[in-house]
Amino acid sequence: MLGLALHTASPDLGLALKSFEDQTSAVSREQVWGLGRDLSTQMQLKLMEFIQPYRWTDLAFLAVAQGPGGFTGTRLGVVTARTLAQQLQIPLYGISTLAAVALARSAAGPGDIAVQMPARRGDLFGAIYRRTALGDLETVIADTIYPxxxxxxKLAAWDRPLQTIETVTGEGLGDTAMALLDQAYSQWQQGQRPxxxxxxxxYGQHPVTD
Incomplete structure (x- = not known):
């Protein structure tokens, strides 16, 4: 059973492919390209090359970074994933960019995980997560934009041990694509088929007016 993840919410294109449940032919690979403004012209080619030797019909589900992130890249990734899932008639899991960062970059140990990302006009996107006994994430505070x-x-007043992860403007996050896939599979195991x-x-903010 194969899952495919697309991450286009930053200057990177991040792709991850992994097999679940069938360990006799285990597959687990990811790749990142720093495409920047070339994302719109290069993504489809990179995607077709990446899934080889598998076919689109081998996929059981898709995952995509749904933001927050760059307006154009996030939109392109979500539209591409929606189109593929519709045509293949398979579930599509929209995973928060911040959740993927929390899962991929947090250190092991007790406590909660806060992730923050720069937004416009000096604001911040913020979310807080907690690891479950299965190693995936549950959301404590969903993605919100804050002064x-x-x-x-809010972080200073938090009453539990808290690990804070900061991203910076323009940082590539394509290396968290596998985390998208793992979080999506957790939802699959729980019976969710979105x-x-x-x-x-x-987006959190309008790209022009905010």
Missing amino acids: AADWLA AWSAVLPF
Whole structure:
């Protein structure tokens, strides 16, 4: 059973492919390209090359970074994933960019995980997660945009051990594509089978007016 993840919410294109349940022919690979503005012209070619020697019909589910992140890249990734899932008639899991960072970059140990990302006008995107006994994440505070002072005050008042992970403007996050896939598979195991139409990009702020 193969899952494929697409991460286009940063200047990187990150792809991950992994087999689940059938360990006799285990597959686990990921690749990152720093495409920047070339993402729109290069993504489809990179995607077709990456899945070889498998076919689209070998995929059991898809996962995509639904934001927050760059407006154009996030939209392109979500639209591509929605189109593939619709045509293949397979579940599509929209996973928060911040959740993928939390899962991929947090250190092992007790406590909660706070992830923050720069937004426009000095604001911050912030979310807080907690690892479950299975090693995946549950959301404590979902992705929200905060004035920087409000977010820092929330962290300072947190009443549990808290690990904070910061991303910076323009940072590539394609290396968290495998985390997207693992979080999606956790939802699969819980019986969730989201339709492609349920996955929408999360921008947080309007790219022009905010």
